[in-house]
Amino acid sequence: MYTTKKAAVVITLIVLFLFIIKSTGLFNWYNMVTHTMEPAIQQGSTVFISNIPEIKNDDIIIFEMENFPGPxxxxxxxxxxxxxxxxxxxxxxxxxxEDQEKTLGQYKVPKSKFLQIKDSDQVFHSYQSAHLTYIDTFMVAVNRNFANSLNLEELIYDKSVEEQEIANKYSENWNRDNFGPLVIPEGKYFVLGDNRGDSYDSRYFGLLDKNNIKGKVLFRT
Known part of the structure; x- marks a missing residue:
C-alpha cells in the first residue's frame, strides 16, 4: 500500500512539474503539421522548444499569429x-x-525521370506524391545538390510574375523569388520556410512581431 501511494505521489509531482514548465514556456513541445520546414523538420515530427534562448538569425522558431489555426x-x-x-x-x-544547402528547391521533373527518383530520400513531396503540372511533368521539392546532379530545371519566378497577395501586403510588385530589398523594422522578424517553393511565410503574411514568438526549437524527433 505504501509503495502504491509513493508511486502516485511521484507521478503527481512529475505531471505537475511538466505542467509548470510547459505553461511558462521554459520547455514545450509541438507536433509539426506541415511540410514547409523540410528537410530540417519532417511533417509529423515533434519539436521541442524553449523561450529562454535569444532569437538569432538562422534559428528555427515557433510562433502564433492571428488567422493561423495553431503554432x-x-x-x-x-x-x-x-x-x-x-x-x-x-x-x-x-x-x-544565404547558404542554400539547407533549403529545398522546386523542380520540374519529366515523368520518366520522376519514376526513377520518386523513392529517393533526397526527394520531398507535398501533400500528394507529386503535383502534376503538365501532361508528362511533375513538380517536386528536391534537395538542391541532388537536383543539380540530375540537371533538373528549378522553377523560378522571374520579375514579370505577379503575386497579388505579396503586392497587397507590401505595396510592391514583388514575388516569392524576386522580393525586396526590405529593411526589417524594430521589433519584427522576417521568417521563411526551408521548403522555399511551397511555403506560406513572411513573403505572404508579412513580418512577424517578436511578441508572438513562443520559443526557439532546441531539437526535434
Missing part, C-alpha cells in the same frame, strides 16, 4: 535593422548570399 514553425532569416532581399530565388541578408 507555426519557420526559420528566422532577418531581424530588426537587417535588409532582406531575394534575387532569382536566392536570399541575401545585408548583401550576403
Amino acid at each position: 507555426v514553425v519557420f526559420r528566422a532569416v532577418g531581424k530588426e535593422g537587417d535588409t532582406v532581399e531575394i534575387k532569382n530565388g536566392v536570399v541575401f541578408l545585408n548583401g550576403q548570399k
Whole structure:
C-alpha cells in the first residue's frame, strides 16, 4: 500500500512539474503539421522548444499569429535593422548570399525521370506524391545538390510574375523569388520556410512581431 501511494505521489509531482514548465514556456513541445520546414523538420515530427534562448538569425522558431489555426514553425532569416532581399530565388541578408544547402528547391521533373527518383530520400513531396503540372511533368521539392546532379530545371519566378497577395501586403510588385530589398523594422522578424517553393511565410503574411514568438526549437524527433 505504501509503495502504491509513493508511486502516485511521484507521478503527481512529475505531471505537475511538466505542467509548470510547459505553461511558462521554459520547455514545450509541438507536433509539426506541415511540410514547409523540410528537410530540417519532417511533417509529423515533434519539436521541442524553449523561450529562454535569444532569437538569432538562422534559428528555427515557433510562433502564433492571428488567422493561423495553431503554432507555426519557420526559420528566422532577418531581424530588426537587417535588409532582406531575394534575387532569382536566392536570399541575401545585408548583401550576403544565404547558404542554400539547407533549403529545398522546386523542380520540374519529366515523368520518366520522376519514376526513377520518386523513392529517393533526397526527394520531398507535398501533400500528394507529386503535383502534376503538365501532361508528362511533375513538380517536386528536391534537395538542391541532388537536383543539380540530375540537371533538373528549378522553377523560378522571374520579375514579370505577379503575386497579388505579396503586392497587397507590401505595396510592391514583388514575388516569392524576386522580393525586396526590405529593411526589417524594430521589433519584427522576417521568417521563411526551408521548403522555399511551397511555403506560406513572411513573403505572404508579412513580418512577424517578436511578441508572438513562443520559443526557439532546441531539437526535434
